[in-house]
Amino acid sequence: MVCDVCKEADAVVQLTEIEGTGVRLLHLCEKCAAERGVETTLAAAKPDVSNFLQSVHQQMQATQGDAARCTFCSSTFRDFRTTGRLGCAHCYEAFEKSMRDLLRRVHGNSRHIGRRYEPPSSGAMPDAGTLNELRDRLARAIQSEQFELAADLRDRLRGLE
Amino acid sequence: MIDLSLLPDGGVGWLDASGENSDIVISTRVRLARNLEGYAFSGRARDGERLRVLAQVREAMSDIRQLDEGVLFRVDELLPEDRLLLHERHLVSRELAGLDMQRPVRSGAAVYLTRGTSIMVNEEDHLRLQSLQSGFQVADAFSIVEALDADLGERVPYAFHEEFGFLTACPTNVGTGLRASVLIHLPGLVLTKEIAKVLAGLQQVGLTYRGLYGEGSEVVGNFFQISNQTTLGRSEGELLDYLVRVVTHVIEREEEARKVLLRDAGYIIEDKLWRAYGTLRYARSLSFDEVMSYLSSVRLAVGLKLITDLSVYTLNKLLIFSQSAHLVYAEGRQLTESEANLARARFVRGMLANDTGSTQ
Numbered sequence: 001m002v003c004d005v006c007k008e009a010d011a012v013v014q015l016t017e018i019e020g021t022g023v024r025l026l027h028l029c030e031k032c033a034a035e036r037g038v039e040t041t042l043a044a045a046k047p048d049v050s051n052f053l054q055s056v057h058q059q060m061q062a063t064q065g066d067a068a069r070c071t072f073c074s075s076t077f078r079d080f081r082t083t084g085r086l087g088c089a090h091c092y093e094a095f096e097k098s099m100r101d102l103l104r105r106v107h108g109n110s111r112h113i114g115r116r117y118e119p120p121s122s123g124a125m126p127d128a129g130t131l132n133e134l135r136d137r138l139a140r141a142i143q144s145e146q147f148e149l150a151a152d153l154r155d156r157l158r159g160l161e
Numbered sequence: 162m163i164d165l166s167l168l169p170d171g172g173v174g175w176l177d178a179s180g181e182n183s184d185i186v187i188s189t190r191v192r193l194a195r196n197l198e199g200y201a202f203s204g205r206a207r208d209g210e211r212l213r214v215l216a217q218v219r220e221a222m223s224d225i226r227q228l229d230e231g232v233l234f235r236v237d238e239l240l241p242e243d244r245l246l247l248h249e250r251h252l253v254s255r256e257l258a259g260l261d262m263q264r265p266v267r268s269g270a271a272v273y274l275t276r277g278t279s280i281m282v283n284e285e286d287h288l289r290l291q292s293l294q295s296g297f298q299v300a301d302a303f304s305i306v307e308a309l310d311a312d313l314g315e316r317v318p319y320a321f322h323e324e325f326g327f328l329t330a331c332p333t334n335v336g337t338g339l340r341a342s343v344l345i346h347l348p349g350l351v352l353t354k355e356i357a358k359v360l361a362g363l364q365q366v367g368l369t370y371r372g373l374y375g376e377g378s379e380v381v382g383n384f385f386q387i388s389n390q391t392t393l394g395r396s397e398g399e400l401l402d403y404l405v406r407v408v409t410h411v412i413e414r415e416e417e418a419r420k421v422l423l424r425d426a427g428y429i430i431e432d433k434l435w436r437a438y439g440t441l442r443y444a445r446s447l448s449f450d451e452v453m454s455y456l457s458s459v460r461l462a463v464g465l466k467l468i469t470d471l472s473v474y475t476l477n478k479l480l481i482f483s484q485s486a487h488l489v490y491a492e493g494r495q496l497t498e499s500e501a502n503l504a505r506a507r508f509v510r511g512m513l514a515n516d517t518g519s520t521q
Contacts, residue, residue, distance in 0.1 A: 052333060072201070073201040073202075073205050075205060083204070084331060085202070085204055085205075085285065085330045085331050086202065086330055086331075086332070087201055087202060087204075087205035088200070088201040088202050088205060089196055089198065089202075089320035089322075089328040092322055092325055092328055092335075093322075099325070099332065100324075102332060103325065103332055103335065103393055106332060106333055106391070106393075107335075107336065107391040107392065107393040107394050108367075108391060108394060109391075109393055109394025109395075110324065110325065110393065110394070111324055111325075111393075111394060112322075112324065112325055112326025112327075112335075112336045112337070112393055112394070113394060113395065113396055114326060114336060114337040114339070114395070114396045114397045114400075115337065115396075115397060117314060117319055117321040117327070119198065119314075119318035119319060119321065120314075120315055120316065120317075120318060130199075132209070132210075132213060133199050133200070136200075136201065136206075136207050136209070136210050139207060140201070140205075140207070
């Protein structure tokens with residue numbers, strides 16, 4: 001996507017501007033973002049949690065609603081925004097776009113280039129793991145009043161049992 | 162009370178000052194954050210899930226040779242003073258020990274300890290593989306956790322994402338899950354007022370600093386933990402190389418600052434350091450903050466070779482064993498604050514007299 005202001009460089013951030021009662025979404029390149037006081041570089045990474053949460057907050061507004069929910073652990077993006085921690089590994093996919101943008105802000109990059117990993121073959125995962133996993137997911141879905149998801153999980157559990 | 166004599170090196174091998182630059186760098190820690198596929202992260206998991214994570218990890222550990230002679234503590238079953246003791250010894254994090262009122266200890270919280278290596282289970286992430294080494298030994302510390310990680314990863318399935326790498330509860334750890342930190346003593350830079358510049362420089366190059374106990378802790382006694390801030394977008398090797406280069410530079414700056422101090426303020430500095438030593442040698446009541454501050458001066462005096470009959474190992478031990486939970490452990494009973502201050506001064510006098518072979 002091209003920058004909305006200079007119409008030349010690639011847009012790297014989304015900025016939500018409030019004008020009077022209206023909201024305007026801008027896609028900006030690094031230079032135009034900097035002119036509006038939005039930092040995009042690695043050097044912007046700060047150590048303390050409040051800054052980190054602030055960038056979570058900014059990213060949130062730009063990309064995804066608070067209500068987005070992970071179907072594995074039933075956490076919402078709002079939960080993440082409050083605690084700064086994700087509920088499970090599947091949250092990264094449930095909130096993928098927001099996470100990618102956030103990771104770029106925090107680390108200056110969103111692509112892992114370190115060690116690759118192949119999990120051991122499925123023989124290492126006993127079937128009891130799957131049943132327990134479904135039961136925990138079901139309990140969390142009920143707790144967070146995700147009844148449609150709960151019904152689906154219950155059906156899958158019955159099928160396995 | 163917990164029996165720390167079960168540990169192969171008492172969990173304090175990293176204090177022995179055998180590593181590189183050990184008068185300036187106390188220790189090097191490298192940790193990898195990993196999570197198991199199929200469970201919510203520890204903070205979100207139900208009690209049963211965390212216990213199953215622990216059981217699965219224990220089973221996987223049982224046939225890893227590197228972990229033969231260690232011991233596993235169920236942190237969730239320990240008394241609060243024992244959890245504090247492990248934390249003071251830098252063997253578990255504040256979070257795993259459940260020392261914050263808002264975050265009590267979690268069911269299934271455990272730590273496996275063996276010589277220079279530890280595995281925290283059900284910390285913020287399911288697994289925190291750590292190596293803690295004496296002095297400035299980044300490569301050695303990493304190779305230990307790297308081998309352990311490979312062995313464990315073959316036995317339990319880690320949560321891994323093609324694009325984002327190893328997945329962690331906090332996005333600040335995602336990717337490599339690697340945090341390497343160096344505990345470094347920088348009194349020269351503090352006294353010459355150069356420290357603010359050095360610390361600001363660290364942040365500009367993607368590193369960060371913390372106090373003696375890591376995240377959220379205050380800087381006391383001029384001890385800083387310098388570590389990588391980012392974990393994603395660079396390989397493990399690059400992250401480590403970078404840290405080594407920057408810390409090497411910081412060590413050089415510290416050495417220069419010490420020379421400047423001696424040259425420009427010789428007798429003032431000498432007097433300050435000897436007074437600190439005198440206080441530690443003869444005081445009858447000492448708070449922990451006082452000990453930290455005087456130890457910093459005495460450590461500098463040893464580094465400058467003003468004091469020659471005192472070992473860095475003794476100074477390192479004082480740093481750990483004069484903390485509250487350690488005094489309670491040594492005395493075998495609960496202590497009021499003033500009793501602890503008396504016990505601390507007695508302990509410090511004893512250690513220093515032993516080392517120098519003189520009277521208390």
